[in-house]
Amino acid sequence: MDVQLKILRYNPEKDTEPYFQDFTVKGVSNDWRLLDVLQEIKWQQDGTLTFRYSCAHGICGSDGMKVNGKNRLACSLLLKDINTKKTIVVEPLPSLPIIKDLVVDMTSFFSKYEVVKPYLINATPPPQNGERLQSNEDAEKLFESAKCILCACCTTSCPSTWTNENYLGPAAMLKAYRFVYDTRDDAANERLDILDTPDGIWRCHTIFNCIEACPKEINLTWHFSQLKKRISSREM
Amino acid sequence: MIKTFDVVIVGAGGAGLRAAVEIPKEYSCAVISKVFPPRSHTGTAQGGVCAALGNMEEDSWENHAFDTVKGSDYLGDQDSIDVMCQDAIRAIIELEHMGMPFSRNEKGQIAQRKFGGHTKPADKNDPYTKRVPVMRSCYSADRTGHVMLQTLFENSIKNQVTFFSEYFATDLIVEDGVCKGVVAMDIATSEITVFQAKAVLFATGGYGRVFRITSNAHAGTGDGMALVYRAGLPLEDMEFFQFHPTGLWKLGILVSEAARGEGGILKNKDGERFMERYAPTVKDLAPRDMVSRAIITEIREGRGVKGSDGTDYVYLDLTHLGKEVIDEKLPEITGFARTYLGVEPTTDPIPIQPTAHYAMGGIPTNVDCEVLKNEKGDIVKGLYAAGECACVSVHGGNRLGTNSLLDLVVFGRRGGKAIADFLKDAKFHEISESAADRTRNVIESIMENKGTEKISNLRTELQNNMMELCGIFRNEQDLRRMIEILRDLRERAKNVFLQDKGRVFNTELIGALELHNLLDTAEATVFSAYARQESRGAHTREDFTSRNDAEWMKHSFAFMKDGGVPELKYKPVTITRYQPMERKY
Known part of the structure; x- marks a missing residue:
């Protein structure tokens, strides 16, 4: 079968503003990934089409983009899950500056990630010859948040991010959860202080876009409700 | 433009980040990577990382070392293997202390499970005749590589490592046996930078993209190896490339050996558990080279299943494990089967075929990650390599599952330590635009x-x-x-x-x-x-x-030459305790 695409193009060396370009790819089948279609265009039709990709199976988080209005990883989206009778509209992730075509500038995304102190903090020296003990139940409480691949699909899908560029956003706050609820970590309060600020977790208005956008099916909003509850119940 | 750092690390996967964390604060250190660090291919490793912690049953690092030697088909250097397996225990505990989230046993220790080729003696008095699978692989569901990479990235942020992300290394500057730096291009602008450094460590990963069916990311194009090779330095044991037995049919996406560690079974089109014929003792948990050959043999003899694309596959059957085990222990890989093949692993077997997976060969180094400039073992001053791009050689002719992640953290750290030592009286070398x-x-x-x-x-x-x-x-x-x-x-x-x-x-x-x-x-x-x-x-x-031990117990060293025919030289294998034996499982 054939598919039609409309892809947002922008080359800062030539264009004053982004525009849509139409492409047709022939001979595809519905088990193709959208990434396969984009690569077919790049490799056989238009070598200038620019997008990031690497692992091609939803682990590295490189190829987040907006497809028919929703943030998706191009490598985790199969044609059978898209209405291919209509033109597929592909755009870069929203709200981040475009570098070229579907490639966005991730600088602000990663700097927000760093704000929440995304590393284990524990002043007590660990046992000399063994691990810090943790029950499997406690360990598994972290697993869903630890699945995050930092693809930015969630953060750039969030209307609160669109209206306030300083908002920490879902990905950074999920990383905060991953350490706040780690029984081995000492710095929950420090991180909760960071979340409990005007550009922090209260800007989450439970819109659920992040959950819809997450390619790893993480229930982000549930994690944020836990953090909100924990902040509210802290002693004054 | 020239930028100057005491150390430049090329590659930000497990080995590069572990090395970066090890560089003392008083030295300037830059990490160059063609992708953002958490996009590195380490993140796709699934099943686990082995260390003889003995958390589930009795085990010893010597057991691990023997398995690694035997798994390597006796091509691995036994001194290096001892270093890795002995240090494994400390290395895994250290990762836990760094914050890596592991699955746990009922005592709250790191949980461990079985993995291909990892065994212990059935009878202590007769250690080598009969060996049975042992629970040695430390894991975090089937996302072990992902959480390891995240943990190391987190620790590099804690240590304020300087990253040059989306910089593509184009040249290695080695003159008169001394490394002076690297050249790299900023992908965003095409600007070329000369990185002058006292020490350079390559941690650039593998080159699986040289094959059609591969588990490797598109980024796995052997960049570091090629730079070294073009600089007139050798590449070691490049003929040894591992095909992982269970790649998702057509796509090559990895389906972890953990699936078999948890009890998954390979079956041919007749539903026969064919590994019983090839490895009667360990069956489906035989090392990867043997299982991949077994699968291709089944297919060649007409017992494969013909796929719609004309290629053949066999089945990986997990259905008997039950939904609970599958969802808890193998969520990621069963998700791949659903997403990419539309197969429900709790009720149907997964179509699989071998997939190009891992380079045992690479840039030759000694146990301190110093790059060798020849088969005699002389080193290039100031040049280091670790991880898949390097060949120490701990994997020899065939790597055991889980030993890749282990290699990254053990030798990444050793490389960092060796560089810190070297910097105490190292100098910058003159370098021009x-x-x-x-x-x-x-x-x-x-x-x-x-x-x-x-x-x-x-x-x-x-x-x-x-x-x-x-x-x-x-x-x-x-x-x-x-x-x-x-x-x-x-x-x-x-x-x-x-x-x-x-x-x-x-x-x-x-x-x-x-x-x-x-x-x-x-x-x-x-x-x-x-x-x-x-x-x-x-x-x-x-x-x-x-196998021809009389003539071929030696490592290949390939040197690039004009005319497209490399010169091959050879270095003997280091044997300490284990004389070559027939390799049966």
Whole structure:
């Protein structure tokens, strides 16, 4: 079968503003990934089409983009899950500056990630010859948040991010959860202080876009409700 | 532009980040990576990382070392293997202390499970005759590599490591046996920077993209290996490339050995558990080279299933494990089966075929990650390598599952330590802007080429032919053909045409540079394979079917030469405690 695409193009060396370009790819089948279609265009039709990709199976988080209005990883989206009778509209992730075509500038995304102190903090020296003990139940409480691949699909899908560029956003706050609820970590309060600020977790208005956008099916909003509850119940 | 750092690390996967964390604060350290660090291929590792912690049952690092030696088909250097397996215990505990989230046992310790080739003696008084699978693989569901990479990235942020993300390394500056720095291009602007450094560590990963069916990311194009090779330095044991037995059919996406560690079974089209015939004791948990050969043998003898694309597959059956075990222990890989093949692993077996997975060979180093400039063991001052791009050699002819993640953290740290030692009285070497001339010339010639060849077509031809002619089974005739094809592809690669003439994020240009790297690593692979007239580990010659210890207990060192035919030299294998034995499981 054939598919039609409309892809947002922008080359800062030539264009004053982004525009849509139409492409047709022939001979595809519905088990193709959208990434396969984009690569077919790049490799056989238009070598200038620019997008990031690497692992091609939803682990590295490189190829987040907006497809028919929703943030998706191009490598985790199969044609059978898209209405291919209509033109597929592909755009870069929203709200981040475009570098070229579907490639966005991730600088602000990663700097927000760093704000929440995304590393284990524990002043007590660990046992000399063994691990810090943790029950499997406690360990598994972290697993869903630890699945995050930092693809930015969630953060750039969030209307609160669109209206306030300083908002920490879902990905950074999920990383905060991953350490706040780690029984081995000492710095929950420090991180909760960071979340409990005007550009922090209260800007989450439970819109659920992040959950819809997450390619790893993480229930982000549930994690944020836990953090909100924990902040509210802290002693004054 | 020239930038100056005490240390430059190229590659930000497990080995590069672990090394970066080890560099003392008083030294300046830059990490260059062609992708953002958490996008590195370490993240795709699934099943676990082995260390004889003995958390589930009695075990010892010596057991681990023997398994690794035997798994390597006796090509691994036994002194290096001892270093790795002994240090494994400390290394895994250290990762836990760094914050890595592990699955846990009922005592709250790191949980461990079985993995291919990892065994212990059935009878302590007779350690080598009969060995049974042991729970040695430490894991975090089936996302072990992902959480390890995240943890190391987190710790590098804690340590305020300086990253140059989306910088593509184009040249290594080695003069008179001394490393002076590297040249790299900022992908966003095409600006070329000379990184002057007292010490350089390569942690650039593998080159699985040289094959058509591979578990490797598109980034796995052997960049570091090719840079070293072009600098006149050798590549070691490149004929040993591991095919993982269970890649998702057609796509090659990895389905972890953990699936078999948890009890999954391989079946042919008749529903027979065929591994019972190939490895009667450990069955489905035999090492990867043996299982991959077994699968191809089943297919060749007509017991595979013909797929819609004309290729054959066999089944990985998890249905008997039950939904709970599958959802808890193997969520990621069963998700892949659902997403990409539409198969429900709780009720239906998963179609799988072997997939090009891991380079045992690479940049030769000693146990302190110092790069060797020849087969005599002399080193290049100031140049280090660790991880998949390096060859210590701990994996020899065939790597055991989980030992790759272990290699990253053990040798990443050792590389960092060795560099910290070296820096105590190391100096910068004079380097000029002209060090970038070679890179500028290469890029200019690619950009201005008015040729007719498409990069993607050349790459596809290379990948298809490497798969057919230099894959799991090899013979002289096929390898000769591959040598001819390579020669042709090299000529045609001089004649590529780029549509993208811009300087901003020119990924077409990167594709052209990566193609050169793939061709160079393929060259070292094919010629080393052609020369090695025996079958050992992952290198299987149909015309030389047995292992030949009398002539071939040695490592291949391939040196690039003008004219497209590398010079091959050999270095003896280091044997300490374990004399070669027949390899039965």
